[in-house]
Amino acid sequence: MALIAAVPTDRQRHIDIYSPEDRAYWCERFGVSDDALRQAVKLTSTRASTVAAHLGIAL
Structure with missing residues (x-):
């Protein structure tokens, strides 16, 4: 049985505010609007x- 490392991916650590896909992911994850994100x-x-x-x- 292989062990899977619990290392976060870059998407899990940082928000790429210039990427519409990344913003959409984080808006849904946080439950906030694009403007709020x-x-x-x-800030x-x-x-x-x-x-x-x-x-x-x-x-």
């Missing part, structure tokens, strides 16, 4: 955990 990234960083904390969402 853009504002949260602008914090592209790190998903930081944006989630800013939005009050647990990852």
Whole structure:
């Protein structure tokens, strides 16, 4: 039985605010609008955990 490493992918760690597909993924994951996601990234960083904390969402 092979072990699968629990290493997060880049998408799981950072938000590519310039990618419509990535924004759509994170908007759905966080349950926020595109504008709310853009504002949260602008105020914090592209790190998903930081944006989630800013939005009050647990990852």
